[in-house]
Amino acid sequence: xxxxxxxxxxxxxxxxxxxxxxxxxxxxxxxxxxxxxxxxxxxxxxxxxxxxxxxxxxxxxxxxxxxxxxxxxxxxxxxxxxxxxxxxxxxxxxxxxxxxxxxxxxxxxxxxxxxxxxxxxxxxxxxxxxxxxxxxxxxxxxxxxxxxxxxxxxxxxxxxxxxxxxxxxxxxxxxxxxxxxxxxxxxxxxxxxxxxxxxxxxxxxxxxxxxxxxxxxxxxxxxxxxxxxxxxxxxxxxxxxxxxxxxxxxxxxxxxxxxxxxxxxxxxxxxxxxxxxxxxxxxxxxxxxxxxxxxxxxxxxxxxxxxxxxxxxxxxxxxxxxxxxxxxxxxxx
Numbered sequence: 001x002x003x004x005x006x007x008x009x010x011x012x013x014x015x016x017x018x019x020x021x022x023x024x025x026x027x028x029x030x031x032x033x034x035x036x037x038x039x040x041x042x043x044x045x046x047x048x049x050x051x052x053x054x055x056x057x058x059x060x061x062x063x064x065x066x067x068x069x070x071x072x073x074x075x076x077x078x079x080x081x082x083x084x085x086x087x088x089x090x091x092x093x094x095x096x097x098x099x100x101x102x103x104x105x106x107x108x109x110x111x112x113x114x115x116x117x118x119x120x121x122x123x124x125x126x127x128x129x130x131x132x133x134x135x136x137x138x139x140x141x142x143x144x145x146x147x148x149x150x151x152x153x154x155x156x157x158x159x160x161x162x163x164x165x166x167x168x169x170x171x172x173x174x175x176x177x178x179x180x181x182x183x184x185x186x187x188x189x190x191x192x193x194x195x196x197x198x199x200x201x202x203x204x205x206x207x208x209x210x211x212x213x214x215x216x217x218x219x220x221x222x223x224x225x226x227x228x229x230x231x232x233x234x235x236x237x238x239x240x241x242x243x244x245x246x247x248x249x250x251x252x253x254x255x256x257x258x259x260x261x262x263x264x265x266x267x268x269x270x271x272x273x274x275x276x277x278x279x280x281x282x283x284x285x286x287x288x289x290x291x292x293x294x295x296x297x298x299x300x301x302x303x304x305x306x307x308x309x310x311x312x313x314x315x316x317x318x319x320x321x322x323x324x325x326x327x328x329x330x331x332x333x
Contacts, residue, residue: 013087014128016292024162027128027292028084032121035080039118046123047116048281050095051274057098060107074106077114084121088128090158090168091284092117094271097170126292127284133163137213139195140261142220142268143180143187151176155187156271159198159214164288167194170271181223188228188247188258191217195256215254218261220269225260 007015016025036042060066066074078100085096095117102110141157153176158168171190198214219225228247250256263269270283 012083021132023130023132025128025130025292025295026088027126028088029126029128029292032084032125036118036122036125038080039077041115041118041122044115044119044122047119048123049275049277050092050117050120050280051113053274053276055274057102057110057113059102060105060110064105064107066105066107071104071106074111074114075103077118078103081114081117089121089289090165090287091124091127091270091280091289092120093156093168093170094273095120097271124291127289128292129164129288130290130295131162131164131288136163137161137210137216139191139214139217140219140266140268141184141187141191141217142266142272143183144272153183153187154272155183155190156268157187157191157194157217158268158271158287159191159194160267160286160288161210161213167198168271169194179223181221181227184219184221184224185227185247188217188219188224192247192250192256196250199255212257216257216259218259218266220261220263220266222260225258228258 006017009015012028012031014027014029016027017023033042036044078096081092081096085092095113099110099113099117106114137160139157139159141155143153143155152172154170154172156168156170158165160166169190195214195217199211202208202210202214228251247256251258264279264282267283267286269275270280270287275283
């Protein structure tokens with residue numbers, strides 16, 4: 001067995017760790033460069049957001065039929081974009097989920113949406129997940145009520161640990177929800193299962209101290225929160241499938257903790273719709289996504305020996321409270 005030193009890459013993920021500061025930066029810059037070159041988008045005009053909040057894609061008209069070559073090219077582009085979406089770029093999750101629905105018969109409008117994703121990656125190719133903020137772990141859940149073509153709601157959630165996303169997912173509900181409260185409540189099923197699975201994983205890894213963070217799930221719907229917590233709402237919700245009531249069981253046993261958060265503070269909102277620039281940027285930071293150049297500039301501008309080197313960065317601002325010499329200590333994920 002040969003010691004090859006610190007890990008630098010794994011399955012296409014580029015890994016930069018700082019043991020002294022207990023931080024970790026994970027990105028896929030080389031892969032993004034390759035797919036941009038493959039589709040001739042390396043020199044495309046970069047953009048800083050993924051779409052117009054007022055525009056929704058639709059299926060092609062019955063009279064339009066894409067050629068086999070166009071369909072294959074479209075499917076290839078979407079398939080290549082899946083890797084960063086699942087690996088280190090949760091910010092493109094909604095956009096990829098959206099364009100992938102039209103792979104069988106893509107029209108020029110769908111192609112424009114795909115190209116915009118490439119242009120966005122061209123401008124943010126060095127962005128990655130930055131882990132390094134102690135006690136910055138929690139889950140967020142959100143539902144897009146009746147957003148599917150069949151009027152079924154789509155639920156999304158994400159979990160953060162040490163300041164960055166470690167899990168994100170999307171699932172269409174199997175039944176039509178009669179209200180946004182019902183949609184949000186049914187969506188809670190998935191993050192509840194996700195939280196329990198992550199808690200078991202952390203226990204196996206010996207990271208017991210992070211379990212209370214992962215058990216905490218934030219939701220921006222007061223009605224769904226009340227439905228989960230208060231037995232008096234049972235009579236009003238008998239029509240909801242019984243399998244969703246396991247949420248209340250785990251809540252009563254303390255396996256999960258539910259709290260309310262404002263919609264504009266719900267990081268999972270980035271997975272449900274195209275957001276305007278300021279909100280999109282805010283939730284990018286909420287997911288722990290930062291540009292690697294910020295870390296480089298931070299290291300260059302900090303005098304040698306300054307404990308703030310490697311401290312968590314949000315929008316270019318060093319959070320010295322989480323530096324190695326502060327009262328608390330970071331724990332890299």
